[in-house]
Amino acid sequence: xxxxxxxxxxxxxxxxxxxxxxxxxxxxxxxxxxxxxxxxxxxxxxxxxxxxxxxxxxxxxxxxxxxxxxxxxxxxxxxxxxxxxxxxxxxxxxxxxxxxxxxxxxxxxxxxxxxxxxxxxxxxxxxxxxxxxxxxxxxxxxxxxxxxxxxxxxxxxxxxxxxxxxxxxxxxxxxxxxxxxxxxxxxxxxxxxxxxxxxxxxxxxxxxxxxxx
Numbered sequence: 001x002x003x004x005x006x007x008x009x010x011x012x013x014x015x016x017x018x019x020x021x022x023x024x025x026x027x028x029x030x031x032x033x034x035x036x037x038x039x040x041x042x043x044x045x046x047x048x049x050x051x052x053x054x055x056x057x058x059x060x061x062x063x064x065x066x067x068x069x070x071x072x073x074x075x076x077x078x079x080x081x082x083x084x085x086x087x088x089x090x091x092x093x094x095x096x097x098x099x100x101x102x103x104x105x106x107x108x109x110x111x112x113x114x115x116x117x118x119x120x121x122x123x124x125x126x127x128x129x130x131x132x133x134x135x136x137x138x139x140x141x142x143x144x145x146x147x148x149x150x151x152x153x154x155x156x157x158x159x160x161x162x163x164x165x166x167x168x169x170x171x172x173x174x175x176x177x178x179x180x181x182x183x184x185x186x187x188x189x190x191x192x193x194x195x196x197x198x199x200x201x202x203x204x205x206x207x208x209x210x211x212x213x
Contacts, residue, residue: 047165050125055118060173062110067177069103071185111170119166126161130154 048056076099079085080092130153134141141150187194 047122050122051114051118052121055113055121059110059113059118062106062113063173063177066103066106066110066174067181069099069106070178071181073099073103075185107174110174114166114170119162122166123158123162127154127158130158 073096076092076096080096134150134153183194183197187197
């Protein structure tokens with residue numbers, strides 16, 4: 001995931017910078033290093049924006065439903081084992097099968113939304129922006145920037161952006177929503193547990209800051 005974000009940071013640094021402000025090697029390297037360490041919010045905003053509103057909305061909606069079904073399935077098994085609603089066994093089994101089917105179908109749908117619609121559109125825009133930036137760059141870019149840095153934008157780094165970054169985003173969003181759904185399930189019987197969530201989030205945030213540094 002870090003390699004994908006690093007590659008995307010370099011693409012964003014090149015694509016977002018106007019052609020007339022001098023793409024010097026030191027500036028590019030410094031911006032890239034800062035983004036590698038702490039992440040760049042404008043980078044992710046740019047990536048999501050190029051993906052398209054429709055694709056992104058459908059992806060998040062499908063991911064949210066997948067997370068809900070993941071959280072509901074074990075609850076329904078508990079109701080089934082206790083015969084909570086006094087239903088026939090096939091009713092419990094049918095509802096459980098429906099929940100699992102919805103989970104599987106929408107998980108596949110979320111993957112194909114990104115793989116077939118969002119990622120190709122983003123790749124085209126990123127490639128076009130990178131090419132446009134290089135073609136309109138001043139001579140200073142080629143005199144002060146290593147040729148290998150520019151070449152990598154159109155080879156290995158773009159491959160990471162095209163392939164690894166979409167898959168990493170799918171995994172991250174899915175897992176994040178599953179965690180949120182699980183937190184709601186855990187806090188439902190004992191609401192007081194929810195009071196510890198802000199502290200846990202703070203600890204996790206501090207840990208990732210230290211890890212990224």
